[in-house]
Amino acid sequence: MTAHTRKATLYRMVMDDHICPFGLKSRDLLKREGYAVDDHRLTTRKETDDFQAKYNVETTPQTFIDGERIGGHDELREYFGKPVNDGNSVTYQPVIAVFGMAALMALGLSWAAFGDFLTVRAVEWFIATSMCILAILKLRDLESFSNMFLGYDLLAQRWVRYAYIYPFxxxxxxxxxxxxxxxxxxxxxxxxIGTIGAVSVFKAVYIDKCNLKCACVGGDSNVPLGFISLTENIMMVAMAIWMMVK
Incomplete structure (x- = not known):
């Protein structure tokens, strides 16, 4: 029997006030892998508790394939040989998303204003828009940002209020x-702020050799402190100098 005709049994929470997202993800993954899914919905707290007690598990969803319990969504991904994000893995995805979106917005503005993508104003808009998006991410959770920022910014370590002022x-x-x-x-x-930031990042990363996370996209990110953080600050400095001399 091939994987395309195999059957999987899935138990997941589907209540009036809560639909388990990992249950939906497990069902979707099974279907994409070619499995017919016997979808059992646990619609009450009692049904869920009884199921967990019966199989001696603490969470749902739970997937069974050929009578063998595979486990939750993470275990199912591992079963199919797919990567599992443990929440602590280093990633540049937020930075790529920010700069990618800022670039597209800048090109769109340039086309709308001048009928041309490649303009000096497009570069200016790219940097300025990037600054705004990064500021929004920091302001989304100012307390969390300040905690991470205080780990490496030289001025903030001497004057804590600066960590709260920086995003504004x-x-x-x-x-x-x-x-x-x-x-x-x-x-x-x-x-x-660009100069202070660049000096702080350079000292922390290249002189002190600190292994820290960057607060550039907010205080809850797993973006490592390094070249990307330095680039953000250098872009601000370069933009300021350009605006001053042009």
Whole structure:
């Protein structure tokens, strides 16, 4: 019997006030792997508790293949040889998403304004938009950001309130640079926070050899502190200098 005709049995929570997302993911994965799914829905707390007691498990969903209990969604992914994210793995995905989206937005703005993708203003918009998106991610959980930021920023370690001010400064400079207005304010703000940030990251990574996570995309990320963090700050400095001299 091939995998395309095999059958799997899935037990998952489907209640009025809660549908288990991992149950849906397990069902989807099984179908994509060519399995016919015998989908058992646990619709009450009692049904769920009874199921867990019967099979001596603490969580749902649970998948069975050929009478063998495979386990939850992570175990099912392992069964099919797929990677499992343990929540602590290093990733650059948030950074790629930010810069990729900022680039597309900048190109779109350039086309709408000038009928051309490749303009100087597109580069300016790319950097300014990146700053705004990164600021939003930091402001999403300011407390978490500040905790991570204090691990390496030299000024914040001496004046803690700076960790709370930084995202607002980045957002302000980014917005003003998009508008192309009040450069007398945007330039010094971007130059100041960018320079302090670049020096702090360089010291932490390349001098002190610290193995830290970067707060550039918020305080709950697994992006490593390093070249990407340094690039963010250098971009701000470069943008500030360009706006000042152009």
């Amino acid at each position: 400064g980045e957002a302000l400079a980014g917005v003003l640079m998009i508008f192309g207005a009040l450069m007398w304010l945007a330039v010094p703000v971007a130059l100041f």
